[in-house]
Amino acid sequence: xxxxxxxxxxxxxxxxxxxxxxxxxxxxxxxxxxxxxxxxxxxxxxxxxxxxxxxxxxxxxxxxxxxxxxxxxxxxxxxxxxxxxxxxxxxxxxxxxxxxxxxxxxxxxxxxxxxxxxxxxxxxxxxxxxxxxxxxxxxxxxxxxxxxxxxxxxxxxxxxxxxxxxxxxxxxxxxxxxxxxxxxxxxxxxxxxxxxxxxxxxxxxxxxxxxxxxxxxxxxxxxxxxxxxxxxxxxxxxxxxxxxxxxxxxxxxxxxxxxxxxxxxxxxxxxxxxxxxxxxxxx
Amino acid sequence: xxxxxxxxxxxxxxxxxxxxxxxxxxxxxxxxxxxxxxxxxxxxxxxxxxxxxxxxxxxxxxxxxxxxxxxxxxxxxxxxxxxxxxxxxxxxxxxxxxxxxxxxxxxxxxxxxxxxxxxxxxxxxxxxxxxxxxxxxxxxxxxxxxxxxxxxxxxxxxxxxxxxxx
Ligand SMILES: Cc1cc2nc3c(=O)[nH]c(=O)nc-3n(C[C@H](O)[C@H](O)[C@H](O)COP(=O)(O)OP(=O)(O)OC[C@H]3O[C@@H](n4cnc5c(N)ncnc54)[C@H](O)[C@@H]3O)c2cc1C
Ligand code: FES
Ligand code: FES
Numbered sequence: 077x078x079x080x081x082x083x084x085x086x087x088x089x090x091x092x093x094x095x096x097x098x099x100x101x102x103x104x105x106x107x108x109x110x111x112x113x114x115x116x117x118x119x120x121x122x123x124x125x126x127x128x129x130x131x132x133x134x135x136x137x138x139x140x141x142x143x144x145x146x147x148x149x150x151x152x153x154x155x156x157x158x159x160x161x162x163x164x165x166x167x168x169x170x171x172x173x174x175x176x177x178x179x180x181x182x183x184x185x186x187x188x189x190x191x192x193x194x195x196x197x198x199x200x201x202x203x204x205x206x207x208x209x210x211x212x213x214x215x216x217x218x219x220x221x222x223x224x225x226x227x228x229x230x231x232x233x234x235x236x237x238x239x240x241x242x243x244x245x246x247x248x249x250x251x252x253x254x255x256x257x258x259x260x261x262x263x264x265x266x267x268x269x270x271x272x273x274x275x276x277x278x279x280x281x282x283x284x285x286x287x288x289x290x291x292x293x294x295x296x297x298x299x300x301x302x303x304x305x306x307x308x309x310x311x312x313x314x315x316x317x318x319x320x321x322x323x324x325x326x327x328x329x330x331x332x333x334x335x336x337x338x339x340x341x342x343x344x345x346x347x348x349x350x351x352x353x354x355x356x357x358x359x
Numbered sequence: 360x361x362x363x364x365x366x367x368x369x370x371x372x373x374x375x376x377x378x379x380x381x382x383x384x385x386x387x388x389x390x391x392x393x394x395x396x397x398x399x400x401x402x403x404x405x406x407x408x409x410x411x412x413x414x415x416x417x418x419x420x421x422x423x424x425x426x427x428x429x430x431x432x433x434x435x436x437x438x439x440x441x442x443x444x445x446x447x448x449x450x451x452x453x454x455x456x457x458x459x460x461x462x463x464x465x466x467x468x469x470x471x472x473x474x475x476x477x478x479x480x481x482x483x484x485x486x487x488x489x490x491x492x493x494x495x496x497x498x499x500x501x502x503x504x505x506x507x508x509x510x511x512x513x514x515x516x517x518x519x520x521x522x523x524x525x
Contacts, residue, residue, distance in 0.1 A: 078391040081369070081370035081391055082369065082370055082390060082391060083390065084434070110434070110437075111432050114393075114432045114433070118413065178502075180427060180483070180487075180501070181414075181420055181428050181480070181502040182414060182502065184426045185433060
């Protein structure tokens with residue numbers, strides 16, 4: 077049961093949503109799948125007076141692949157991503173993350189936009205978007221802006237979205253050599269470590285790597301030193317691969333909790349990053 | 360010119376029409392009422408259970424337009440016009456749904472509290488055409504927790520009902 081009463085609206089256009097957001101200011105909240113927001117409302121961690129359901133606005137769902145670029149609407153459900161043959165082919169890293177997220181019921185309601193806008197430090201997609209070097213499209217009353225995934229995430233439950241903006245979608249270049257590998261918390265299913273890797277190969281050696289990590293710090297990050305060290309490495313050379321992936325969480329304020337202390341988590345971060353690199357080479 | 364913001368409802372009780380197990384239910388509820396509470400407290404259908412009320416246990420699983428969801432994490436007002444199926448809607452009169460019969464046959468429960476959610480989830484698993492080996496059944500039933508630990512028999516029941524289906 078949700079302890080605080082609220083008004084519910086289901087606008088049929090972005091302009092209607094912006095008008096409602098302007099009218100209610102900080103007392104309004106956007107509602108997507110509700111799978112982060114409704115639990116927070118039950119715990120009084122969010123107490124909106126106006127809930128604006130995005131489900132009635134056309135054009136916010138679906139996966140499009142055109143000229144080597146993949147675009148995904150913010151209201152696309154995890155289950156849709158997890159079942160997409162196109163994604164499996166063009167961005168296995170996102171396909172695998174969608175399949176590893178939550179459980180079947182959660183995947184049938186939660187959305188990619190809600191997950192990214194929420195800014196949870198354990199958001200699986202956050203690492204994936206960094207590795208894909210994705211662009212986020214954000215709409216506001218004054219127009220639309222584009223932002224790089226890398227600057228969008230700023231802290232724990234903190235993004236650069238203003239309360240009056242709507243995340244409408246994400247896009248990225250197709251990345252067939254990519255993978256997501258997750259060490260899930262045994263009870264919650266959220267990542268203790270989630271590693272997303274996108275590779276460019278030159279024969280059997282890596283020419284360029286992008287590595288995104290989630291679950292480890294306050295928010296997802298790119299493992300820059302590992303990316304540099306991976307250049308030129310043949311993943312089949314285990315010693316070279318593990319050497320390049322060492323220290324993947326260096327410089328990060330690593331989270332500590334009963335299921336995984338900071339030292340253990342840092343060690344697992346190296347292990348899961350190297351596994352993700354290996355997995356990405358099969359693409 | 361102010362923009363027309365479309366229909367809005369609440370915070371007071373408002374009319375919400377739900378179609379549950381093929382029957383129309385005209386309820387008067389606040390927007391904050393979850394689908395789970397609407398079923399149990401307003402539509403007189405207490406078969407759907409409340410375990411955690413936080414989306415983690417699956418006791419509240421129902422089908423909405425044939426897809427399994429946690430009814431505790433969604434508002435009733437979001438589902439006007441949808442086809443909702445609960446455990447009360449599975450049997451055909453006295454004839455049990457094959458999944459219900461399989462749970463009985465294989466002892467897929469102890470206390471029975473998680474069972475309505477397990478059965479609805481299993482019905483969806485078959486509709487989703489998931490592989491029927493034990494590992495896959497366990498993975499695709501992972502949204503349903505059984506506090507009694509009847510997992511072994513639940514997996515057997517799902518596999519048996521699945522094989523019967525094809
Ligand atoms: C049992 C359970 C297990 C889970 N496991 C995982 C997991 O393993 N990994 C993982 O990453 N996540 C997990 N989640 C979270 C899940 O992915 C949520 O679906 C997601 O975080 C929120 O998406 P939503 O569509 O439900 O958003 P909502 O809950 O509706 O919204 C979340 C927040 O984002 C805002 N918002 C939503 N959409 C937009 C938009 N388009 N523009 C601007 N703001 C917006 C809302 O106002 C709200 O503040 C789990 C959730 C549950 C309940
Ligand atoms: S009561 Fe809904 S998932 Fe536990
Ligand atoms: S039978 Fe008791 S919780 Fe599953």
